[in-house]
Amino acid sequence: MKDEKTVLITGGSSGIGYAISTYFAKAGFRILWVSKPEEELQQARQDLLQLLPSVDLHTFAQDLSLEGSTQATYEWAKQFGTIDVLINNAGFGTHGFLQETPIEKELNMVRLNVLALYQLTRLFLDDMLAQDTGTIINISSNSSFQPVARMITYASTKAFVTHFSRGLQEELDLQGSKVRVLTVCPSAIVDTPFSKDMRDVKTFNGLVYTTTAEVAKDVWQAFQNQKTFLVTGKRMRFFYSIRRLVPYALQQYLTRKETERIPS
Ligand SMILES: NC(=O)c1ccc[n+]([C@@H]2O[C@H](COP(=O)([O-])OP(=O)(O)OC[C@H]3O[C@@H](n4cnc5c(N)ncnc54)[C@H](OP(=O)(O)O)[C@@H]3O)[C@@H](O)[C@H]2O)c1
Numbered sequence: 001m002k003d004e005k006t007v008l009i010t011g012g013s014s015g016i017g018y019a020i021s022t023y024f025a026k027a028g029f030r031i032l033w034v035s036k037p038e039e040e041l042q043q044a045r046q047d048l049l050q051l052l053p054s055v056d057l058h059t060f061a062q063d064l065s066l067e068g069s070t071q072a073t074y075e076w077a078k079q080f081g082t083i084d085v086l087i088n089n090a091g092f093g094t095h096g097f098l099q100e101t102p103i104e105k106e107l108n109m110v111r112l113n114v115l116a117l118y119q120l121t122r123l124f125l126d127d128m129l130a131q132d133t134g135t136i137i138n139i140s141s142n143s144s145f146q147p148v149a150r151m152i153t154y155a156s157t158k159a160f161v162t163h164f165s166r167g168l169q170e171e172l173d174l175q176g177s178k179v180r181v182l183t184v185c186p187s188a189i190v191d192t193p194f195s196k197d198m199r200d201v202k203t204f205n206g207l208v209y210t211t212t213a214e215v216a217k218d219v220w221q222a223f224q225n226q227k228t229f230l231v232t233g234k235r236m237r238f239f240y241s242i243r244r245l246v247p248y249a250l251q252q253y254l255t256r257k258e259t260e261r262i263p264s
Contacts, residue, residue: 004056008032008073008083010064010120011090013044015192016139019216020087021048030056032080034073035090036063064090065111070119077124082131085223086124088117088161089139093154095198095259106153113157118164125168128179135223137182138165142208142236144185145243146251150259158185169228182222183229186215187236203258208236 007024011017012033021031025048035041038061045059060076062069077083091113094101121136128134143151144158165183172179187208189195195204203209210233222230231240243251 004028004030005084006030006032006080006082007085007087008034008077008124009087009089010034010073010116012087013041013059015194016186016189016212016215016219017087017089018044018048019212020089020219022051023216023220024085025052025055025057029085030080031058032077032083033057033059034062034064034076035059036061064116064120065108070116070123073120074123083124083127083134085135085137086120087137087139088120089137090116091139091157092194093143093151093198095151095154095201097150098152101153109153110157113154114160117161121164121168125179129177132178135180135182136165136168137184137219137223140165140183140185142185142187142231142240145240146255148259149252149256166229180226180228182219182227184215184219184222184232185230185236185240186210186232189215200262200264201258202260202262205262206258208233208239210236 007029009017009021009031012021012031013035021033025031033041041059041061045057048055048057058080060073062073064070064073092109094106094109117138121138124136138161140161141158143155144162148155162183162185165181169181172181187210188203189212190204190209191212198204215232218230218232231237
């Protein structure tokens with residue numbers, strides 16, 4: 001039996017991917033990071049090694065929105081043996097009415113948030129099924145619960161992530177598999193580069209925002225407790241629990257308000 005477990009985290013060098021990495025590193029997992037710019041990976045690597053000098057950390061610079069990058073990631077990861085946990089975290093969002101958003105950026109977002117997550121899940125799932133063990137953690141969003149004006153493409157990519165991931169867990173249950181999928185739905189996180197163009201959007205200043213520390217703690221606890229669905233942050237969990245009592249039109253009104261920019 002091998003003693004060191006391995007977690008592969010896409011987008012692990014920044015934001016919640018980095019914060020989640022610290023929990024896995026402290027628990028003795030070997031960490032594999034796949035993110036875009038080499039410099040950011042190396043800087044984040046130095047930071048984590050400074051915090052936890054004994055961590056076994058490896059990096060692979062890949063633009064996961066490009067054709068062939070997920071296969072390359074899978075082949076690179078195989079040198080480390082079994083991947084016990086795959087965390088599909090890399091993702092980004094756009095803001096604005098559809099016709100105002102750059103189409104190439106939106107297409108890249110769909111390629112990353114949807115296609116790369118789908119392909120990595122397929123690639124690593126086969127190995128996990130063969131060994132009847134392993135966990136896939138897919139980072140979705142609270143925007144996956146309903147259409148979100150001014151973020152419709154982003155919210156739609158996350159609707160795919162939530163339905164695909166929860167559906168896969170249901171299929172695994174039907175087959176009696178021990179492989180697990182944890183779907184994570186964070187609300188607006190105020191302290192990551194993701195929100196740097198959206199600091200004045202109400203949701204990053206409102207009732208249900210959260211932080212990387214809160215998300216990472218919740219994810220680690222959910223992983224340890226073998227949960228399959230997680231809405232992160234106490235306030236967002238409360239609103240999620242009562243949303244069925246709220247008429248759809250009111251839900252949409254409140255959601256529309258959340259994505260307005262605060263006038264300067
Ligand atoms: N922040 C929020 O409010 C929020 C709320 C709910 C859900 N989420 C989700 O949480 C996840 C992490 O977001 P975050 O807030 O932690 O943002 P972040 O700090 O910007 O982290 C995203 C990571 O993904 C990487 N990445 C982006 N494009 C990539 C590509 N084409 N190929 C490979 N890696 C790429 C980024 O690398 P680069 O530095 O190269 O961009 C970065 O390491 C995302 O899936 C996001 O949708 C975020």
